[in-house]
Amino acid sequence: MTSTPRPHVCPWWMGYVIDHPLRRLLQPPEPLLRSYVQSGQTAADLGCGMGYYTLALARLVGLAGRVYAVDLQPQMLKALRRRARRRGLLERIELVQCRADRLGLTAPVDFALAANVIHETPDPGAFLRQVREILKPEARFLALEPRGHVPQADFAATLQRAREAGLILQSQSEFRGGRAALLTAG
Numbered sequence: 001m002t003s004t005p006r007p008h009v010c011p012w013w014m015g016y017v018i019d020h021p022l023r024r025l026l027q028p029p030e031p032l033l034r035s036y037v038q039s040g041q042t043a044a045d046l047g048c049g050m051g052y053y054t055l056a057l058a059r060l061v062g063l064a065g066r067v068y069a070v071d072l073q074p075q076m077l078k079a080l081r082r083r084a085r086r087r088g089l090l091e092r093i094e095l096v097q098c099r100a101d102r103l104g105l106t107a108p109v110d111f112a113l114a115a116n117v118i119h120e121t122p123d124p125g126a127f128l129r130q131v132r133e134i135l136k137p138e139a140r141f142l143a144l145e146p147r148g149h150v151p152q153a154d155f156a157a158t159l160q161r162a163r164e165a166g167l168i169l170q171s172q173s174e175f176r177g178g179r180a181a182l183l184t185a186g
């Protein structure tokens with residue numbers, strides 16, 4: 001009998017490896033996110049890891065804003081908590097430990113980010129439907145996937161699932177090491 005293989009989930013200790021100073025040079029998070037997030041808004045970082053993008057989002061939403069940092073692995077959230085506290089950003093961040101098949105987030109957001117995570121989820125279609133549910137009417141959703149792990153055809157399949165989930169593709173691009181798509185709720 002054959003069964004569907006479970007997708008590989010980035011082990012928690014890799015969080016330290018992927019969040020290194022060279023990445024900050026090659027893929028600086030704030031310039032990427034600045035045009036999508038404004039002060040006072042609510043954002044969600046889905047599959048946040050140790051917070052490479054969460055900390056940038058927390059700076060961008062400012063004191064009056066809020067960031068939901070959602071991840072499967074408690075070790076990722078623990079490291080993020082420590083790093084956010086050290087930078088004085090913890091008050092703006094709500095840490096949410098989710099299940100592989102359930103984000104567990106109901107609060108509506110102005111912006112959602114899924115960076116390097118969709119290919120790790122057991123059911124990308126279900127994940128994208130949950131993303132659609134938390135977006136405010138004017139909200140934007142940025143999906144980033146690593147080129148190394150996600151060939152063009154797989155990214156196209158993800159975008160098709162996003163359409164089926166009710167998301168509307170606004171633009172698509174490639175950047176150093178990755179593929180990006182900006183989507184809206186409709």
Ligand SMILES: C[S@@+](CC[C@H](N)C(=O)[O-])C[C@H]1O[C@@H](n2cnc3c(N)ncnc32)[C@H](O)[C@@H]1O
Nearest residue numbers: 010047048049052071072100115116117120121
């Ligand atoms: C490759 S890391 C990326 C972390 C971060 N977004 C970044 O770009 O630095 C993928 C993260 O997604 C999380 N993850 C995997 N499957 C998930 C799921 N079904 N729901 C939420 N998070 C998940 C993993 O625990 C891991 O922290």
